[in-house]
Amino acid sequence: MILNQFKVRSDFTRNVLTLMTGTSVAQIIPIAISPILTRIYMPEDFGLLALYLAISGVISVAATGRYEMAIILPKENSIAIQLILISVSILIIFVLGSVLFTTVGYFIYGYNSIYLTIPIMVAFLGMNNALDKFNNRIKNYKMMSYQRITKTSAESVVNILCGTIFSLKQGLILGSIIGNLSSFLLMLHKNYTILKESLRKNSKKEIFAACRRYKNFPLYNMPHAMLNTFAGSMPIFLIPIFYGDAKLGFYAFGLKIIQSPLSLISMSVSNVLSQKMAEMYSNKQDLRPIFWQTLKKLALIVIATIPFIIFADKIFSLVFGNKWKEAGDYIQILAIWILLSFIVSCFASIPPLFNRQRKALIIEIFYSLIKIFPFVFGAYLFKFGIKEVLLIYAVLTTLFLLYNLYWYYALISETH
Secondary structure, three states: OHHHHOOOOOHHHHHHHHHHHHHHHHHHHHHHHHHHHHHHOOHHHHHHHHHHHHHHHHHHHHOOOOHHHHOOOOOOHHHHHHHHHHHHHHHHHHHHHHHHHHHHHHHHHOOOHHHHHHHHHHHHHHHHHHHHHHHHHOOOHHHHHHHHHHHHHHHHHHHHHHHHOOOOOOHHHHHHHHHHHHHHHHHHHHHHHHHHHHHOOOOHHHHHHHHHHOOHHHHHHHHHHHHHHHHHOHHHHHHHHHHOHHHHHHHHHHHHHHHHHHHHHHHHHHHHHHHHHHHHHHOOOOOHHHHHHHHHHHHHHHHHHHHHHHOHHHHHHHHHOHHHHHHHHHHHHHHHHHHHHHHHHOOOOHHHHOOOHHHHHHHHHHHHHHHHHHHHHHHHHOOOOHHHHHHHHHHHHHHHHHHHHHHHHHHHHOOO
């Protein structure tokens, strides 16, 4: 079996397996109920969810100034706590501003009232990110697994109840909000004592010092991450414009089914890998061996995914209903990009580790432009169909991801 390759011979592998086990259990629930949801909700409803999450995701990246990404870096726990305080302080200000902005926008443009809940979603996402990074720092990987299971369980229950009992088209969105709320409450409850004790020991002077020390995160990492999130959601923003909400629903649902288990695995690997690399880097150890070991294990997971890709159209039609075959077609077209994205995302913590956020931002700007190109030229100018545009998108983004992976390895090779 593939997992046998992850033999528990080190703390690193054991921690990855702990997170992977939790995320695997967490993923079983939403995947298991997906055949029910596709018969309760229309493709347009999944399209609305995708657009809502895309907007919330882009905003939430900026909501903490990305200071939570620095939580695992300092040797002293006191500085890590200061970074949590900074993240939460920025988040509160950002959320209050978002409430005003969305409210005014609603009265001016009269958009769907569900978008008024975006500040709430952003607040939960920001807090979850900060607490998740803190648990990663203290190696509380069981807690990180539990919160993932809690999130998907609550989300799935609300999805079904809203769709069957209340017939709410926004049930998918409400489920996502409740899921993130449940995750936040669980982590807050488990980490409250240690956070409360540590908060008392920090002065304003120390907090401002930490803010200045890690200023590259809001200056470079934040716009980089926003571009990354925005560029990743580019098809979600553009597909409705050129091809309609139903096509967006097929695209978003298909991507969710394959990316959800992969992203949870990559998140588990990335969390443990970032902590391990930060520790090794501070001890001036060679990072290349752990890079190659991780890459090989990720490649094995990719190989195990290939049969699903080959028969995606038939699987979607059989499991989710005949109308969802088109979602499987999109997955087959995007397969190489999806799988390579999964691998590259696991190593995304390398540029901040080497304080190379500025170059990472420049690279991300070009990556964003590349993602726009297929839609501007393929859909707008040449009126290509959605499948042709997605094929161009897959080819261009795959080439760029290969360059990114090469650059990550070049970075860790510079010091040896």
